[in-house]
Amino acid sequence: MPVVPSARLRSSLVGRLRAAGCVFAEDEARLLLATADSPADLAAMTARRAAGQPLELVLGWAEFCGLRLAVEPGVFVPRRRTEYLAELAAGLGRPGAVVLDLCCGTGAVGAAVATALGGVELHAADLEPAAVHCARRNLAPLGAQVHQGDLYAALPPGLRGRVDLLVANAPYVPTEEIRLLPAEARDHEPAVTLDGGTDGLAVQRRVIAGATPWLAPGAHLLIETGEHQAPATAAAFTAHGLTPRIHTCEERAATVVVGTAARP
Template identity: 55%
Template sequence: MHADDETRILPSQADDGVVRRLRAAGCVFAEDEARLLRAQADGDLLDALVTRRVAGEPLEHVLGWAELAGVRVVVAPGVFVPRRRTTLMVEEATRLARAATAPRPVVVDLCCGTGAVGLVVALRTGDVELHAVDVDPAAVRCAQDNLARVGGRARTGDLTAGLPHELRGRVDVVVANVPYVPTDEVRLLPPESRLHEPVTAVDGGPDGLGLVRRVLSEAASWLARPGHVLVEVAAHQVPDAEQAARAADLVPRTVRDDDLDAVVLVASAR
């Protein structure tokens, strides 16, 4: 860039009121967020969106969308926002769905939230039968909006209790992005998560593995042979999570991605 060009550009950036407001509120990527917000609205509506963000609302809730593995998904206020680390689960689940022996693999997304994981797996795999379940009606409405593009179905229910009975023994891949933060550590989460996402989406019980154990135990009888359950865990939880898989008569293995800071337990039917 020519020095004269830099002189002309920097003052306009310095005078950018949106960036200043975001930076003052502690937004590390204020310039990027300002660009996204401006693409969404202008005038009074832009000001309203910036005000919501400055007040601490997650950017994805303000925008109304989030991105997972390059796919944009609808996000509603109060619904868990998919994290970048979950890309590892998507990649592994896609590989397993593509390897399924059924002509039309059955994929189930438990604790689905926005339905982002199941949606991306379906888009990457091709023709799948996709079912999603969440206990939160707001999440189910959001997931149904997202899954409509691939013909998927979202239902309200408590884990596998929300699945149609005819799927038992036919499911090729279960993905479950369940909460795995120990109860005593929830208070340490960033305010965006603690204040704007349901506690049921982040609190995994005393050791963080309460729902992981339930998913492994309940999903085992729904699996085809072969069939697989995938859950995210923290690195220090791997031994206990693998033991939970073995207790459910499943064979565990662990997939890691240090760049994403992600660990996925894959538990397979015998």
């Protein structure tokens, strides 16, 4: 049966979360209480969180652009800063657009863009089987097709030249900096979802280099990146015939480079 929170239980839960180093202990306690199905479930969830597991993994869901999306073990947890990527993409799109969420993870960005625009043809792709499974759960209500494979190798040939919006939150943490990440990410998310190679741009460069054959005339490729990496990301866009523009959101510490394909 659902947990009926008392003031004493709530206070005890907040205290335990604070002792474990949870900065937003009150908010986390509220979410745990609202999600747990029983006192035993609450105790197990609290123990997992206190042991350092990401809150979203403990809850089994994450909020992203107002949507509640399933989060499963072995999948990259969507970050709030990535909402900026989704918002920019939605602002460039239109109903009926063909949208591709590459390196999709949970499918959060694709879900947010499709929901904002309504009536799009949505595709998503990821290399990791766990991500593909999770994305299919989240995107099935939107009629999306989720493909498994290495970047563009995962896609059906019929998408070539048709994609209006291509969004990618590819890994961009330099290899040597992964050890500096919070333990929640470092210990509980697959390295392949974080490691962007020596300068953090190895996967981004592959996304950019392979994008043009898949983009419709005038289409947009949007990639989340680090603020200090943005000039190099933009240079890669230019080198492959896309006109780049760097966008930043200081409130969310988010940086996105948008590249636009030429029109005939």
